[in-house]
Amino acid sequence: MLINLPEGSVPESTEVDTTVVGSSLAFFLIFYVAQSYTRFDKAYKSxxxxxxxxxxxxxxxxxxxxxxxALRLVRHLNAMMCLGFCGIDHLYSTYSAENLFYEYNDRFHVLTEEELHRLKVIGVNKGGNCYREVCSWGIEDIQVELNRGNISEIAAAQIRAMVLKVRGLIGSFYDHADQPVPFVYHHxxxxxxxxxxxxxxxxxxTTRHPNHPYFYLVWDLLVVFSRCFFVL
Structure with missing residues (x-):
């Protein structure tokens, strides 16, 4: 039941001008959301x-x-891609060796036991050293076949560029992780x-419902905070 207060019972001094604060918030919020979605879009494209x-x-x-x-190089490429995501586990716990790579390797056998042991020594969940190690194996695979005369210099250079391109794209995830949106900004x-x-x-x-402001104060708070939830 709404309680109608006598007209003029809410003094004019209770009115609050939120123009300056609202304009400042809108300015920073637009850039904050835009930067966040730009980072998301770049990560997806990578x-x-x-x-x-x-x-x-x-x-x-x-x-x-x-x-x-060819099969050895393909194995190393797929292992490198998977290891790249697992290496960010020290910052984001979405993927790890336990819930992704070991199961992936058991299913598709992308690494031999000797290769897997080498990566365990390095630490699959401890940064990007593992995927860089496998990248060097891929480059070595190409160079070995080039030395044997099984591939031309031009073709070797093209495949080598693709392998290094994969390494660079995986590295961009670590760049994003090491340089997030500044804490001061979103704080x-x-x-x-x-x-x-x-x-x-x-x-x-107080301005739109002066006769029963307290009920609408609670109501407006619920509405505004529910809208804010989908943004922040």
Whole structure:
């Protein structure tokens, strides 16, 4: 039941001007959200480019290298891609050797026991050293076949460039992880939101519903915070 307060019972001094705070919050929030989605878009494109480069290198290896050498290079390429995601486990716990790589290797046998032991010594979940190690194996695979005369210099250079391109794309994930959105930036947005939203709700309740402001204050707070939830 709403309680109608006598007209003029809420003094004019209770009105709050949220224009300055709201404008500042909108300015910073737009750039914060834009930067976050830009990072997400770049990460997605890098992930899809990795898949494409691995396929291109595998296709060229299949056509130009002896079968044994081609399969070895493809194994190393797939292992490198998988290890790249596991190496970020020290920052993000989404993928790890336990829930991704070991199961992946047991299913597809991308690494031999000796190779797997070498990576365990390095530490699969401890940064990007493992995928870089496997990248060097892939480069070595190409150089060995070049020295044996099984592939031309031009073809070797093309496949080598694809392997290094995969390494660079995986490295971009580590660049994003090492340089996130600055803490001060998003912390400022959160603090400004915590200050602005109650002020805005209070202003709406006292100016638009002066006869029963307290009910609409609670209502406006719920509405505004629910909208804010989908942004922050």
């Amino acid at each position: 992930a899809m480019s990795i898949e494409g480069q691995v396929f291109n290198a595998a296709a060229m290896a299949r056509c130009l290298l002896p079968k044994t050498a 400022f947005v959160y603090v400004m939101s915590a200050i602005y939203l109650p002020m805005f709700s209070y202003e709406q309740a």
